[in-house]
Amino acid sequence: MTNMNRRNFIKTVSATIALPAMAAKSFGADTLKVGFAYLGPVGDFGWTWAHDKGRKFMVEQLGGNVIGDYVENVAEDASAVPVIRDLAQTGHNLIFTTSFGYMDQTLQVAKDFPKVMFEHCTGFKRADNVSTYNSRFHEGRSVLGTIAGMMTKTGTIGYLGSFKVPEVVMGVNAFALSALAVNPKVKVKLVMIDSWFDPAKEAAATETLANLGCDVITAHTDSPATLQVCEQKKLYGFGQGADMSKFAPNAHLTAIEDIWGPYYLSRAKAALDGSWKSTDTWWGFKEGSVVISPYNAALPKEVAAAADKIQAGWKDGSYNVFTGPIADQSGAEKVAKGVVMSDGDLSGIDWFVKGVEGA
Amino acid sequence: MTMDFIISVIITVVGISTPILLAATGEVIVEKSGVLNLGVEGMMLIGAITGFAVTFATLNPWLGVVAAASAGAAISMVFGVLVLSLGSNQVATGLALAILGIGLSTLIGTGFTGMIVPQFSSIFPSALSQDPFWRVIFGYSPLVYIALAMIFAVGWFLNKTRAGLVLRAVGENDLSAHSIGYSVIGIRYMAIAFGGAMAGIAGSYFSMVITPMWAERMTAGRGWIALALVVFAGWKAGRLVVGAYLFGALMTLELYAKASGFQFLPSQFWASMPYVMAIVVLAVISYRDRSGSEAPACLGKPFLPNS
Numbered sequence A: 001m002t003n004m005n006r007r008n009f010i011k012t013v014s015a016t017i018a019l020p021a022m023a024a025k026s027f028g029a030d031t032l033k034v035g036f037a038y039l040g041p042v043g044d045f046g047w048t049w050a051h052d053k054g055r056k057f058m059v060e061q062l063g064g065n066v067i068g069d070y071v072e073n074v075a076e077d078a079s080a081v082p083v084i085r086d087l088a089q090t091g092h093n094l095i096f097t098t099s100f101g102y103m104d105q106t107l108q109v110a111k112d113f114p115k116v117m118f119e120h121c122t123g124f125k126r127a128d129n130v131s132t133y134n135s136r137f138h139e140g141r142s143v144l145g146t147i148a149g150m151m152t153k154t155g156t157i158g159y160l161g162s163f164k165v166p167e168v169v170m171g172v173n174a175f176a177l178s179a180l181a182v183n184p185k186v187k188v189k190l191v192m193i194d195s196w197f198d199p200a201k202e203a204a205a206t207e208t209l210a211n212l213g214c215d216v217i218t219a220h221t222d223s224p225a226t227l228q229v230c231e232q233k234k235l236y237g238f239g240q241g242a243d244m245s246k247f248a249p250n251a252h253l254t255a256i257e258d259i260w261g262p263y264y265l266s267r268a269k270a271a272l273d274g275s276w277k278s279t280d281t282w283w284g285f286k287e288g289s290v291v292i293s294p295y296n297a298a299l300p301k302e303v304a305a306a307a308d309k310i311q312a313g314w315k316d317g318s319y320n321v322f323t324g325p326i327a328d329q330s331g332a333e334k335v336a337k338g339v340v341m342s343d344g345d346l347s348g349i350d351w352f353v354k355g356v357e358g359a
Numbered sequence B: 001m002t003m004d005f006i007i008s009v010i011i012t013v014v015g016i017s018t019p020i021l022l023a024a025t026g027e028v029i030v031e032k033s034g035v036l037n038l039g040v041e042g043m044m045l046i047g048a049i050t051g052f053a054v055t056f057a058t059l060n061p062w063l064g065v066v067a068a069a070s071a072g073a074a075i076s077m078v079f080g081v082l083v084l085s086l087g088s089n090q091v092a093t094g095l096a097l098a099i100l101g102i103g104l105s106t107l108i109g110t111g112f113t114g115m116i117v118p119q120f121s122s123i124f125p126s127a128l129s130q131d132p133f134w135r136v137i138f139g140y141s142p143l144v145y146i147a148l149a150m151i152f153a154v155g156w157f158l159n160k161t162r163a164g165l166v167l168r169a170v171g172e173n174d175l176s177a178h179s180i181g182y183s184v185i186g187i188r189y190m191a192i193a194f195g196g197a198m199a200g201i202a203g204s205y206f207s208m209v210i211t212p213m214w215a216e217r218m219t220a221g222r223g224w225i226a227l228a229l230v231v232f233a234g235w236k237a238g239r240l241v242v243g244a245y246l247f248g249a250l251m252t253l254e255l256y257a258k259a260s261g262f263q264f265l266p267s268q269f270w271a272s273m274p275y276v277m278a279i280v281v282l283a284v285i286s287y288r289d290r291s292g293s294e295a296p297a298c299l300g301k302p303f304l305p306n307s
Helices: A006-025 A047-065 A080-089 A100-112 A137-151 A166-182 A199-211 A225-232 A261-273 A301-316 A343-347 B003-032 B040-058 B061-085 B090-112 B142-160 B162-172 B174-179 B184-210 B222-232 B237-259 B267-288
Strands: A032-037 A066-071 A094-097 A117-121 A130-135 A156-161 A187-192 A216-219 A236-241 A252-258 A280-283 A290-292 A333-335
Touching: A032 A047, A032 A080, A032 A261, A047 A066, A047 A236, A047 A252, A047 A261, A066 A080, A080 A094, A080 A100, A094 A100, A094 A261, A100 A117, A100 A130, A130 A261, A137 A166, A137 A216, A137 A236, A137 A252, A137 A290, A137 A301, A156 A166, A156 A199, A166 A187, A166 A343, A187 A199, A187 B237, A199 A216, A199 A225, A199 B003, A199 B184, A199 B237, A216 A225, A225 A236, B003 B040, B003 B142, B003 B162, B003 B184, B003 B222, B003 B237, B040 B061, B040 B090, B040 B184, B040 B222, B061 B090, B061 B184, B142 B162, B142 B184, B142 B237, B162 B174, B162 B184, B174 B184, B184 B222, B222 B237, B237 B267
Parallel strands: A032 A066, A032 A094, A094 A117, A117 A130, A130 A280, A156 A187, A156 A216, A216 A236, A236 A252
Antiparallel strands: A252 A290
């Protein structure tokens, strides 16, 4: 136990105040300052938590050559502009904006800072100093859909979404198409909760889906709330962004893990050696940015084998969930037989496939 | 539509309404004493992390709730000293308390992300709490019954007891209460502490009942809704219960409408419903009460008897 008397207290406090100032001095001019704008808190144990793990990986690998700062809880509206501008003004040379809703704001600020390198996550608008990057989460969703389609007893599976943005629509469609492929009678009930992070509403939405007959429920929001409700109700669910089996040891069948570290590292390296260029990067299973967590022991062998097969198919290119024929909710054919949807079509997708109920 | 279906809907509504009801129950006492504490969101988060941390350490959720209430009351005293003893602006100080609570809970919670805690067991025998029908009455977390008991106690206290009358007098006319010998400042301190304790319990409902975990800002703005609910209810305990469950019912209705594929109304319409309702009710209330507002007359005004 430390003896905290007044003198020690003053020492501690002054050290705390002096610390940031000293830290700022100890870096040379050739260090790269990387800034991150985060959607949620780093402690959300989901989307933002995964990005922050990537940031830490980058800093760790590059040692003293890089500083990684972040701003959390940045709203997806006009108030993101001053946050991003602030990062640029405080000497950050490379700035990652990590949610779809920062797209126009990122471009707007990038125009005023032509020498700063920007990277926008999950968007589709680029500029000379604005790259875009994303992970092929729909690859992971097709593994979950396969498992859900085989595990459901009621024939109704639930999908808890956040907003109707391409990222989520793609996930819903990949999940529904892969579930239908193994179980043609399956129905996917969809609820959008108009938020990325609201545990109370996520829990209420999960109860709603369960009450409407869903016995396997996946979530495209950022907290383990859905899994915890599934655990209570003895249903099945999946982790989002990270292995969440600790929160729901029985319900957690597997999870999609977001691995951003290698990408952040490669971009920081490119920025350091001057080879950074505006690009569009979309990594998946093959590059290791989408990883499926270990399966629950409750998963029957044939289900695990089917899930493994989907993963292997994505890796060697023999499988793509978005292969026609694909019809939309009204039954109209959107993708012809044998045609594979292009990345361009996917990144602007705004319709749900047949078999999805609700919106 | 089966009975089982309806019971499940009711359980969802009660679950989502309870934390708002808990926080609003505390705030109504604070505001009745003439103090406007906008820091409910911050106090809830302090309660959420304290309740979680103590349950984590002691493995006893009851100790967690007691700690959450104590922590909420303790942080509310920061607000109390500033606005009561130092006479600072209540709105500005309340907002500062909200921000302080968000930041402080994040700081305390750093090491608790990803941890798990034991949950409340039902206070009723499982024959009742697990029964397919009786679970609609007996199947909730103990905090749900505490919320209902507290709002009835508050209604009784305000309307039927002498102490409640004194509290209202302090909120309606602080100088008169002061002149006949009541300690305005002392009573307001107690009211603020009670509000803080209730907000703390409301916060622990998030981290220990809805989703037994800690995540930063997990209350997701419910503290602000609780504040609106107090106005919506016209500072009356009975209306507070109706208002809280109405809010929960609207949010649940939205979820069912979406999942059932009712697309005749866009989802944004459903999401805005609770707020539209709040505006409508406020408009109705203010139209009816143009002669005299239901708000305590001294709400938000600092008490400075010597100036």
